[in-house]
Amino acid sequence: MSIQGLPPSVSTVGPSHFDIVQVIRPNILALHPYRCARDDYQEGILLDANENSLGHSIKDAEDPVFALDLHRYPDPAQIAVKERVASLRSVPGIDHVFLGVGSDEIIDMLMRVCVAPGKEKILTTPPTYGMYAVCAQINDIEVVKCPLELTGAAGEGGESGRFSILVSEIKKAVDADPSIKLIFVCSPGNPTGTLIPLSAIRSLVDYQNFKGIVVVDEAYIDFATPEASAVSLIKDYGNIVVMQTLSKSFGLAGLRLGVALAQPPLIQVLTNTKAPYNISTPTAHIALSALAPASISQMHSNVTTLIASRTSLLADLEALASLGVGRAIGGNGANFVVIPILGADGKPDNARAQRLYRSLAEENGVVVRYRGSEPGCEGCLRITVGTQEENKTAVTKMREVLSAI
Structure with missing residues (x-):
């Protein structure tokens, strides 16, 4: 069975043990995508989509977004946005972008x-993104869990140390359960901040007993080294998909635009399955501006500033050691840090961490994230790197609260 909409000349690139037709559910392969009005024509007197020909009804709106043709359905393909994403992430073309x-x-x-x-399952590596x-x-899908390395020296990362991926354990899980179809790897991790090396990801996509797809979530990749991105593996592997977003490094969390990068067969399947107009006209308009050269330059500048602020924040938190703030855990490869709050015995203390978390939010106007219930994160708070002023205020408030509890 072929993939609807995929040219016959396009085939999946390696590895030899992977066949995407065996991974995609049969009902999806047989799906004839909904053909919407804007798939065919986008110019002329458009009387084909039951749109409101009089335009939108928002009056006295000065925001330039309202000058867009909001009474028309958006471009279902969003080719211009995809072209800029493909250029930014160095993939061959828009057929590699969803x-x-x-x-x-x-x-x-x-x-x-x-x-x-x-019937079938996914595999995750906790602690990881909860979605x-x-x-x-x-x-109605069962989750097989293969925890990251939960011991090791604080702050270690790479192929060994705390929060590194245990490739051998994942392979054992795959051997024991052939129904596992997707392996989710978060790199840099959330909440760990630890970058997963490409050698570990390559070991998974090369593993002949795994017939499914490895999903690498790179929401925070711009805060790590660019060469660490798994996008470089896409040219050789059809069984990997890399997810990225404009929420973090681009500072556009409110835009709600995510990106999947993969070989064309999987991209085509996703395209066949999506809602007809999933990306709105305002979203596409803002995304084009965000992906313009000047904006990308500003993004990189902001990332540099946040990384420097992360270093300063870690130093300021280390100065609170006498009050029971432990050394940051994980790889610190994102725009946040994770720190354990210690009890009188010098060990991570969930109760004290929760008291600090609640007092900061409810009495001091500083909101961080309690992560003590995650594997390997006992007593931990996750603190996003804010502005310099926000970071200083957060540390000052933490010092005051910790001195009292």
């Missing part, structure tokens, strides 16, 4: 097209 309503839509779609509800498990439960 756009979603945030990465969350892409996570959900991957499960729906690849994993049969109630993988949420989407799995919504889709």
